[in-house]
Amino acid sequence: GAGVSQTPSNKVTEKGKYVELRCDPISGHTALYWYRQSLGQGPEFLIYFQGTGAADDSGLPNDRFFAVRPEGSVSTLKIQRTERGDSAVYLCASSRLAASGELFFGEGSRLTVL
Amino acid sequence: AQKITQTQPGMFVQEKEAVTLDCTYDTSDQSYGLFWYKQPSSGEMIFLIYQGSYDEQNATEGRYSLNFQKARKSANLVISASQLGDSAMYFCAMRPNTGNQFYFGTGTSLTVIP
Numbered sequence: 001g002a003g004v005s006q007t008p009s010n011k012v013t014e015k016g017k018y019v020e021l022r023c024d025p026i027s028g029h030t031a032l033y034w035y036r037q038s039l040g041q042g043p044e045f046l047i048y049f050q051g052t053g054a055a056d057d058s059g060l061p062n063d064r065f066f067a068v069r070p071e072g073s074v075s076t077l078k079i080q081r082t083e084r085g086d087s088a089v090y091l092c093a094s095s096r097l098a099a100s101g102e103l104f105f106g107e108g109s110r111l112t113v114l
Numbered sequence: 115a116q117k118i119t120q121t122q123p124g125m126f127v128q129e130k131e132a133v134t135l136d137c138t139y140d141t142s143d144q145s146y147g148l149f150w151y152k153q154p155s156s157g158e159m160i161f162l163i164y165q166g167s168y169d170e171q172n173a174t175e176g177r178y179s180l181n182f183q184k185a186r187k188s189a190n191l192v193i194s195a196s197q198l199g200d201s202a203m204y205f206c207a208m209r210p211n212t213g214n215q216f217y218f219g220t221g222t223s224l225t226v227i228p
Contacts, residue, residue, distance in 0.1 A: 041220055105159035105160075
């Protein structure tokens with residue numbers, strides 16, 4: 001497809017489990033972002049990739065969160081030992097250039113930790 | 115520190131009327147970009163309009179215009195001739211040109227009344 005694709009669209013898991021969320025950006029977009037959106041809030045920055053490397057991971061809340069983008073395209077956000085407070089919509093966005101241009105968002109992955 | 119403030123949690127507008135959604139921002143950066151995004155109930159964030167901090171003219175995109183007042187650090191979105199499909203959450207965002215993060219406000223829920 002032409003847009004940013006995120007899978008799964010919904011994920012329900014139990015506290016303590018491991019979760020992976022996948023993002024497939026728009027072809028040719030070198031910049032990729034992960035954001036987290038809690039109910040009633042705006043998106044909160046987690047991590048930014050330029051190509052394969054994480055150029056800015058200052059938004060990751062703790063070491064349970066990790067993200068990779070091994071080939072500079074698809075990215076996976078990994079959450080270990082999930083907690084109920086991790087429940088949110090995880091948004092992925094891509095951009096053609098790092099220094100300019102708007103973000104193109106996927107529809108998000110809704111994570112619910114029971 | 116970067117901060118985006120949207121003081122209107124909810125707004126109502128009559129169909130075909132114009133509406134202004136408020137946004138103020140706080141940044142020490144001299145060069146930055148301002149963005150507005152629409153988030154319908156489907157969850158996907160849709161880019162609406164962009165204003166650069168050095169742009170002298172207010173940005174316009176169809177029925178959307180951005181009322182940019184740099185001295186007041188204000189970037190209000192004006193939607194003219196509202197349509198029922200405009201009902202959604204609207205987020206103001208800023209990206210300093212020295213960095214890569216986009217900072218989002220908490221959003222305004224707009225409801226268009228027939």
